[in-house]
Amino acid sequence: MTLGKVIGTVWSTRKDEALVGAKFLIVQQVNLKYEAKDNFIVAVDSVGVGLNEIVLVAQGSSARQTTFTRNKPIDAVIMAKVDKLDISKV
Amino acid sequence: MTLGKVIGTVWSTRKDEALVGAKFLIVQQVNLKYEAKDNFIVAVDSVGVGLNEIVLVAQGSSARQTTFTRNKPIDAVIMAKVDKLDISKV
Amino acid sequence: MTLGKVIGTVWSTRKDEALVGAKFLIVQQVNLKYEAKDNFIVAVDSVGVGLNEIVLVAQGSSARQTTFTRNKPIDAVIMAKVDKLDISKV
Amino acid sequence: MTLGKVIGTVWSTRKDEALVGAKFLIVQQVNLKYEAKDNFIVAVDSVGVGLNEIVLVAQGSSARQTTFTRNKPIDAVIMAKVDKLDISKV
Amino acid sequence: MTLGKVIGTVWSTRKDEALVGAKFLIVQQVNLKYEAKDNFIVAVDSVGVGLNEIVLVAQGSSARQTTFTRNKPIDAVIMAKVDKLDISKV
Numbered sequence: 001m002t003l004g005k006v007i008g009t010v011w012s013t014r015k016d017e018a019l020v021g022a023k024f025l026i027v028q029q030v031n032l033k034y035e036a037k038d039n040f041i042v043a044v045d046s047v048g049v050g051l052n053e054i055v056l057v058a059q060g061s062s063a064r065q066t067t068f069t070r071n072k073p074i075d076a077v078i079m080a081k082v083d084k085l086d087i088s089k090v
Numbered sequence: 091m092t093l094g095k096v097i098g099t100v101w102s103t104r105k106d107e108a109l110v111g112a113k114f115l116i117v118q119q120v121n122l123k124y125e126a127k128d129n130f131i132v133a134v135d136s137v138g139v140g141l142n143e144i145v146l147v148a149q150g151s152s153a154r155q156t157t158f159t160r161n162k163p164i165d166a167v168i169m170a171k172v173d174k175l176d177i178s179k180v
Numbered sequence: 181m182t183l184g185k186v187i188g189t190v191w192s193t194r195k196d197e198a199l200v201g202a203k204f205l206i207v208q209q210v211n212l213k214y215e216a217k218d219n220f221i222v223a224v225d226s227v228g229v230g231l232n233e234i235v236l237v238a239q240g241s242s243a244r245q246t247t248f249t250r251n252k253p254i255d256a257v258i259m260a261k262v263d264k265l266d267i268s269k270v
Numbered sequence: 271m272t273l274g275k276v277i278g279t280v281w282s283t284r285k286d287e288a289l290v291g292a293k294f295l296i297v298q299q300v301n302l303k304y305e306a307k308d309n310f311i312v313a314v315d316s317v318g319v320g321l322n323e324i325v326l327v328a329q330g331s332s333a334r335q336t337t338f339t340r341n342k343p344i345d346a347v348i349m350a351k352v353d354k355l356d357i358s359k360v
Numbered sequence: 361m362t363l364g365k366v367i368g369t370v371w372s373t374r375k376d377e378a379l380v381g382a383k384f385l386i387v388q389q390v391n392l393k394y395e396a397k398d399n400f401i402v403a404v405d406s407v408g409v410g411l412n413e414i415v416l417v418a419q420g421s422s423a424r425q426t427t428f429t430r431n432k433p434i435d436a437v438i439m440a441k442v443d444k445l446d447i448s449k450v
Contacts, residue, residue, distance in 0.1 A: 187447055187448050188392075188445055188446050188447035188448055189445070189446045190363075190416065190440075190442055190445055191442070191443040191444050191445070191446065192416065192440040192441060192442055192443055193441070193443055194407055194408070194409075194440070194441040195407060195416075195439060195440035195441065196406055196407060196426050196439040196440065198425070198426075199439060199440060204361070204416070204440070206392065206445065206447065220363075220392065221361070221362075222361040222362070222363060222416055223361070231448050232448065240420045240421070240422070241420065241421045241422065243422065244422060244425070251425055252422075252425055253406070253418045253422050253423065253425040253426050253429075253437055253439040254361070254418060254422055254425075254439075255361060255418040255419050255420055255422035255423075256361055
């Protein structure tokens with residue numbers, strides 16, 4: 001999974017019909033100090049997270065293994081909100 | 091999903107038989123200010139978008155989860171047209 | 181899909197039994213001006229292309245969605261020969 | 271598979287219901303001398319490894335091919351602990 | 361598929377039970393002149409290759425499309441030994 005920070009929302013009216021109700025969040029990838037990396041991912045929220053929260057994103061077919069995302073054209077899902085990291089060495 | 095801008099079309103006569111009728115669009119990856127990044131993706135359009143529109147692209151097996159793309163050798167699909175982004179911090 | 185140019189062939193005698201008859205082509209990735217990028221992909225040809233032709237390559241599980249590649253250990257397939265690109269802006 | 275070193279743990283209370291009981295480890299990618307590379311992966315542990323151990327991580331749909339991870343929104347799994355590498359040349 | 365050179369072996373005693381008997385090889389990615397690139401992949405051998413041989417590696421779910429790898433947490437497989445490359449232009 002990829003570690004990221006929720007920094008925004010994508011608004012979309014015209015989309016695949018299976019995606020009605022999907023909440024597309026912009027997730028900035030971060031390093032282990034929660035500092036922004038260059039890349040971001042647009043992911044569907046399956047756990048209910050808010051702005052500036054740190055999250056885990058699962059990508060590829062694994063992104064479709066939640067109740068909401070199953071069988072939908074979605075390749076990234078937020079499947080966990082991160083409380084904290086315990087790191088022995090960076 | 092990946093954020094991009096539609097900048098062109100790929101014309102192809104000889105292709106896998108399952109792809110007859112597919113519309114291949116060239117999607118330039120963009121950052122959160124809609125500025126072009128280095129990479130581009132060729133994606134099939136499943137929602138009906140036009141030139142210069144901002145879109146979301148789903149890749150991998152998730153690209154086959156639309157009515158048109160199912161069971162076809164397609165690894166990228168435009169599944170949403172972006173209206174706007176709400177960003178708290180870039 | 182990835183845009184590339186066919187620049188050669190891989191010869192292989194010892195391979196997975198499902199791959200007998202597979203034609204492995206070397207596809208140099210190119211930019212929108214057909215200039216070579218750094219990377220290349222070895223892909224199976226499913227449409228019948230020749231040297232120096234510009235093609236589209238589908239990767240991942242989508243590479244197995246053709247009659248020849250189904251259920252085979254193949255992660256890249258040439259599924260279209262490109263006639264031309266129409267680009268509004270590069 | 272990717273070679274990495276376990277350097278920490280991710281704590282998460284709010285997550286997809288299928289993930290209750292999952293142990294999320296932070297795996298720093300390493301080179302063949304076990305020196306840290308820039309990237310890290312958050313992976314679920316399926317073999318029982320400890321801090322600072324060297325491991326193999328399988329990603330994508332292959333990460334769901336273990337008893338614990340099957341059908342879950344998990345895209346990276348630790349499926350082997352590495353004892354040692356035999357390398358002819360680096 | 362990715363072109364690489366077999367440069368070593370990974371030894372692992374503790375691993376997912378489905379992986380007993382798997383031979384994990386270290387494959388250095390190479391360019392078209394067989395010169396080492398920066399990256400390496402750990403892949404399961406399905407064709408019987410030896411040290412220093414040039415091989416093709418299939419990744420992702422396609423790595424599970426061989427008799428030995430099916431349904432196992434393996435994301436990279438050596439599915440062909442390369443005899444030679446015919447290249448028109450590099």
